[in-house]
Amino acid sequence: MITETIRNSKKAVIPYITAGLPSFEDTGALIRALADAGAPAIEIGIPFSDPMADGPVIQKASKMSLDAGFSLDELFLHLREWCGSVSIPLIVMTYINPLVRRGIEETLIRIKESGVSGVIIPDLPSDPADIFEMSKSIGIDLIRLVAPTTKPERIKDIVEKCTGFVYSVSIKGVTGSREIVPQGLKKQVQLIKSMTDLPVCVGFGVSKKEHIEEILKFADGVIVGSYLVEKLMDTANPVKETNEAFLRLIK
Amino acid sequence: MKGYFGEFGGQYVPETLLPALEELETAFNDACADADFQAEFDSYMKDYVGRPSPLTHAKNLSQHFGVDVWLKREDLNHTGSHKINNAIGQILLAKRMNKKRIIAETGAGQHGVATATVCALFGLKCAVYMGTEDIKRQNVNVQRMRQLGAEVVPVSTGTATLKDATSEAIRDWVTNVDNTYYLIGSAVGPHPYPIMVRYFQAIIGKEARAQILEAKGVLPDAVVACVGGGSNAIGIFSGFVDDPVELIGVEAYGTGADKNAASISFGFPGVLHGAMSYLLQDKDGQVLDTHSIAAGLDYPGVGPEHSWLAATGRVLYKPVGDADALSAFSLLTRLEGILPALESSHAIAYLSTYAVDNAGKTIIVNLSGRGDKDLHTVLELGL
Numbered sequence: 051m052i053t054e055t056i057r058n059s060k061k062a063v064i065p066y067i068t069a070g071l072p073s074f075e076d077t078g079a080l081i082r083a084l085a086d087a088g089a090p091a092i093e094i095g096i097p098f099s100d101p102m103a104d105g106p107v108i109q110k111a112s113k114m115s116l117d118a119g120f121s122l123d124e125l126f127l128h129l130r131e132w133c134g135s136v137s138i139p140l141i142v143m144t145y146i147n148p149l150v151r152r153g154i155e156e157t158l159i160r161i162k163e164s165g166v167s168g169v170i171i172p173d174l175p176s177d178p179a180d181i182f183e184m185s186k187s188i189g190i191d192l193i194r195l196v197a198p199t200t201k202p203e204r205i206k207d208i209v210e211k212c213t214g215f216v217y218s219v220s221i222k223g224v225t226g227s228r229e230i231v232p233q234g235l236k237k238q239v240q241l242i243k244s245m246t247d248l249p250v251c252v253g254f255g256v257s258k259k260e261h262i263e264e265i266l267k268f269a270d271g272v273i274v275g276s277y278l279v280e281k282l283m284d285t286a287n288p289v290k291e292t293n294e295a296f297l298r299l300i301k
Numbered sequence: 302m303k304g305y306f307g308e309f310g311g312q313y314v315p316e317t318l319l320p321a322l323e324e325l326e327t328a329f330n331d332a333c334a335d336a337d338f339q340a341e342f343d344s345y346m347k348d349y350v351g352r353p354s355p356l357t358h359a360k361n362l363s364q365h366f367g368v369d370v371w372l373k374r375e376d377l378n379h380t381g382s383h384k385i386n387n388a389i390g391q392i393l394l395a396k397r398m399n400k401k402r403i404i405a406e407t408g409a410g411q412h413g414v415a416t417a418t419v420c421a422l423f424g425l426k427c428a429v430y431m432g433t434e435d436i437k438r439q440n441v442n443v444q445r446m447r448q449l450g451a452e453v454v455p456v457s458t459g460t461a462t463l464k465d466a467t468s469e470a471i472r473d474w475v476t477n478v479d480n481t482y483y484l485i486g487s488a489v490g491p492h493p494y495p496i497m498v499r500y501f502q503a504i505i506g507k508e509a510r511a512q513i514l515e516a517k518g519v520l521p522d523a524v525v526a527c528v529g530g531g532s533n534a535i536g537i538f539s540g541f542v543d544d545p546v547e548l549i550g551v552e553a554y555g556t557g558a559d560k561n562a563a564s565i566s567f568g569f570p571g572v573l574h575g576a577m578s579y580l581l582q583d584k585d586g587q588v589l590d591t592h593s594i595a596a597g598l599d600y601p602g603v604g605p606e607h608s609w610l611a612a613t614g615r616v617l618y619k620p621v622g623d624a625d626a627l628s629a630f631s632l633l634t635r636l637e638g639i640l641p642a643l644e645s646s647h648a649i650a651y652l653s654t655y656a657v658d659n660a661g662k663t664i665i666v667n668l669s670g671r672g673d674k675d676l677h678t679v680l681e682l683g684l
């Protein structure tokens with residue numbers, strides 16, 4: 051479902067939002083608003099206490115969500131409702147540890163049964179537990195990341211064990227807005243595309259309308275996180291302001 | 302599987318870092334096979350660190366406990382702890398790899414000082430990440446690092462201790478991976494760090510084994526060391542792991558069952574900072590806040606090899622709390638005239654438990670560091 055949706059989308063800008071921020075109700079409302087606004091898919095981040103791949107904005111958001119009482123059990127309750135309320139695919143982003151603690155297979159099944167279409171695990175470069183095979187038999191997409199440092203032979207291995215889309219990390223570094231589109235990004239995306247028919251979406255650091263337009267000339271989609279998540283914190287009306295920020299990016 | 306000790310270990314890092322880990326592994330393997338590298342390491346150990354460190358027969362302590370106690374004196378190394386062994390080994394490796402900038406994390410500041418020291422020695426740029434909580438309680442070491450020319454980067458996220466400093470160092474590494482060498486301070490992190498740190502710390506065990514054989518003519522009955530990430534422990538254990546010698550790792554029990562840093566005793570397998578290992582975490586896999594009076598033990602994880610040694614039963618891991626560590630600190634100071642680090646005091650404290658059923662037996666305690674840095678903490682408690 052994710053693959054087709056991105057292929058059929060004219061301007062695939064995928065919003066990333068932190069779950070449970072400022073509340074589960076707000077996350078639900080925001081998902082519906084973003085879907086109405088034209089998001090082809092939404093990435094829902096599970097907050098983690100030690101988000102190694104994230105910059106200051108998502109670190110802070112994760113902490114705020116956890117401090118507000120985020121729990122996986124409550125998330126699972128809401129996931130089903132959220133998935134049922136929109137017709138676009140929802141994707142879950144989670145660090146590996148919550149899955150390990152809860153049991154990788156059981157938890158993936160639970161996420162799938164809630165109606166989620168795919169998962170992204172930012173700290174699972176190799177796959178000792180064979181999560182790829184597991185997700186294939188469960189029927190949930192495992193979206194994998196390719197970094198600017200990833201060598202061609204390895205890209206080939208990654209895309210062979212990837213479903214949904216390939217997540218092309220734009221920069222060496224953690225998530226968070228950047229001022230420029232990195233040199234070499236276009237080449238990286240083209241290299242990935244030469245090795246797979248899957249759509250290739252670019253994420254990490256993207257926060258500007260001009261950048262999105264530039265990237266969409268060579269990539270199939272863009273993921274925008276920190277720029278939106280920032281609006282979820284310390285604003286008067288988080289859902290409204292985040293959604294408006296998204297609308298400004300895609301209009 | 303490569304990089305695993307049983308189910309523990311691995312490389313759970315952002316994709317960006319994988320090539321850097323591969324490069325590191327290759328460089329490390331080349332160095333291990335290079336006699337010149339070994340000779341260079343040995344010469345720094347001897348002439349700069351001051352090795353071999355003595356194995357001191359603690360006669361008063363032995364009398365006090367009724368067991369024969371020997372202290373492996375890592376406190377006498379240059380910079381005051383075992384951390385310098387690993388720092389020298391890794392800086393020589395970084396030089397071979399032609400890296401120009403060094404980053405490190407530190408808790409007690411001992412690894413930070415060791416790293417700042419070797420960076421001064423080799424003229425390399427150095428940034429040390431340190432939690433703001435630790436900056437407060439280990440201020441002497443902060444000042445030492447600054448005098449040595451290192452930049453101490455305060456980390457105020459999360460619990461503002463070693464765990465958060467480590468996360469921040471990894472984020473720096475992901476960002477500056479081309480020119481930066483991450484000089485990790487314990488037997489933790491993604492492969493190859495745990496085996497690499499063990500390799501450089503193994504000198505402790507090698508020396509201790511030879512020294513006790515020289516002094517007593519027999520192997521000890523037991524060897525005990527404190528376990529934060531586990532580098533001093535794995536260093537001394539590696540000398541005895543194939544012998545019929547009881548090995549005991551002491552974890553920090555903090556103030557008790559609900560506030561400690563005893564990952565093996567109270568944790569569950571999980572992934573933090575790149576490796577699968579025992580981890581203090583809640584039922585959702587969120588990492589718990591930890592506490593130990595010893596900043597160097599105040600960490601929710603532990604090196605993967607220790608998890609494996611615990612799972613196989615080869616090493617016993619025992620918790621010792623703040624209060625007992627403080628008593629041991631005073632005891633060693635008064636009886637032997639040796640002021641131990643609060644980390645090492647945890648290992649000393651285990652002697653009172655060991656003595657109960659082992660009268661007359663011989664035990665080596667790894668005295669991983671000296672306690673000057675902890676005077677501030679001890680004085681604040683009015684001891």
Ligand SMILES: Cc1ncc(COP(=O)(O)O)c(C=O)c1O
Pocket residue numbers: 382383408409410411412486487488527528529530531532533534596597598642644645669670671
């Ligand atoms: C003196 C001393 N001992 C022990 C430790 C704990 O580290 P590890 O378990 O890696 O030996 C530290 C860490 O800072 C230390 O400074």
